Amino acid sequence: MHGPDPGPLRSSFHPSVGPSASRGLDRQTTGPLPVVISGGPVFDAFDPLKGKMLRILDEQGRLLKAGQKYLPDLSPAELCDGYAAMVRARVADERAVSYQRQGRIYTLPTNLGQEAAAVGSILALRPEDWMVQSYRELGGVLAKGGTVKNHLAYFSGSETGSVHPGRPRLLPLSVPITSQVTHAAGIGHSIVYRGGSEVVITFFGDGGTSQGDFNEGLNWAAVFKCPVIFVCNNNQYAISLGRKSQTGSETLAQKAIAFGMPGMIVDGNDYLAVVAATRAAAEHARAGRGPVLLEMYTYRMGAHTTSDDPSIYRSKEEEESWKHKDPLLRMRAYLDSLKLWDDAKEAELREQVGHECDQAMAEVEAMERTPIEDIFGYQYETMPPELVRQMAEYKQFLAWKEAR
């Protein structure tokens, strides 16, 4: 797929009007289609079938007139903390890619460009809420209390990286696409069962919405009114497959309607919009009204992983067109307009995070290496012959590599 996805704003599709309204349906037996899921003022105003997107800052970081109404009440310190958390994610991501290029860690995905969606959504929640991550939420992981050291340990092949110190209700990352969605629904169900007041937030990509687990997880959560916020990071690509080739659905947020939950498209590069939307979803879920699907409209500015070459499937023009929508630039411009930030603060923060990363990498390199037997041995009580064969082959490969 080449060229940018024109995005949801051009949508005029609505199942209650136009030629698609009754396609394949017998109106006499089905009656009018229920098209609006009422979830409160913001969800009604941003009914995904109207093709609208919640946005508070424009692309130059100025407050939009239409967005002011939804501006979240954040103190100057909270605004700066949010921006600093995005900078931390950006620097840690850049460092991790550079360690990978130096051969010090394995292949890893990058969160470049998606920092606002990850950080804003986590900082809008409470510490007791649960985060069930995919693999592209480094900003959210760090904002939730996870550590850079664990991130690097995971991508060095150590499972110790999955358990963050203090266990901040942050699940290990899920590489199998959308397996985490069913985990989130399950945690949500346990909260309902216990009568708890926490919420669960889970993240997946646009490609993830084509998976069975997406459908099972959303259906379960909606039927049992589980307090789950489903965040679809629509970064326009599932590796090389463009969003338009992924689904026939006009938008991803409208998939919520079929399950019976509110859905909303949010400008995922607008930190303030992300906070506002997540707060609204959390309020809805905590009130016992069930789950919400948020489509964070964003762009994966980097490669899919360090093994990917995006120049093969997307154009330079497209990449350039998203550069000025960078969530950090927009939030920085907003903070500058409020005189809350400056270059000296930025330089100090970047240096401090860079140092933190180098220290974390050194600690990971000093850790005991995971034995090969652990990787193959954990899956079955007795290793089946095929795994025994694969382990022997891998050991042979490592011996060959050592001898080079």
Ligand SMILES: Cc1ncc(C[n+]2csc(CCOP(=O)(O)OP(=O)(O)O)c2C)c(N)n1
């Ligand atoms: C169940 C499963 N099938 C296939 C893969 C291989 N795979 C890794 S990433 C990816 C694309 C995911 O795209 P998307 O859900 O849009 O998330 P993004 O990586 O863009 O954040 C695929 C197919 C996998 N990890 N898990």
